[in-house]
Amino acid sequence: MTQTQRPFERRRQPITAKEYGPDPVDVHVGSRLRLRRTLLGLSQEQLAAAVGVTFQQIQKYERGSNRVSASRLYDIARVMGVPIQYFFEDIDDRITSHRPTQNLPAQAGITDIPRAPFEEDPMKKNETLELVQAYWKLPLDEQRETVLKMLKAMGRRD
Numbered sequence: 001m002t003q004t005q006r007p008f009e010r011r012r013q014p015i016t017a018k019e020y021g022p023d024p025v026d027v028h029v030g031s032r033l034r035l036r037r038t039l040l041g042l043s044q045e046q047l048a049a050a051v052g053v054t055f056q057q058i059q060k061y062e063r064g065s066n067r068v069s070a071s072r073l074y075d076i077a078r079v080m081g082v083p084i085q086y087f088f089e090d091i092d093d094r095i096t097s098h099r100p101t102q103n104l105p106a107q108a109g110i111t112d113i114p115r116a117p118f119e120e121d122p123m124k125k126n127e128t129l130e131l132v133q134a135y136w137k138l139p140l141d142e143q144r145e146t147v148l149k150m151l152k153a154m155g156r157r158d
Contacts, residue, residue: 022065024095026064032088039129051076086126089126090126
């Protein structure tokens with residue numbers, strides 16, 4: 001063997017869902033998809049028709065058993081009226097620490113890349129949407145006014 005040739009390096013076998021189950025990130029994205037769909041009052045069939053897939057495919061996305069491609073996620077986000085980052089909100093180390101690929105960057109010698117700070121816009125949180133929906137479901141103007149005053153007062157206590 002010459003010096004320019006590398007000794008045989010064993011390639012890493014692809015990590016498959018059969019071995020480890022669905023990736024926790026895919027499951028999280030699917031649960032955010034299901035949450036947004038139900039908040040909008042859309043059926044799986046309606047969403048499927050709007051993005052050009054079968055309702056079974058939407059079921060698989062929601063379970064995390066099928067990954068959503070970038071282009072499909074873009075289409076889904078547009079139909080649902082949210083930015084793509086919505087599907088990744090609330091993801092944290094508890095979710096990502098169970099990924100079978102979490103140690104691959106270190107194994108590849110990539111360890112010192114600084115993480116960019118992620119500042120979450122509270123207006124894009126699911127909790128904000130739920131609060132606004134609950135507020136507008138109050139039947140009387142007086143009730144909404146009372147709830148608004150209460151929330152403002154509670155916010156001033158901090």
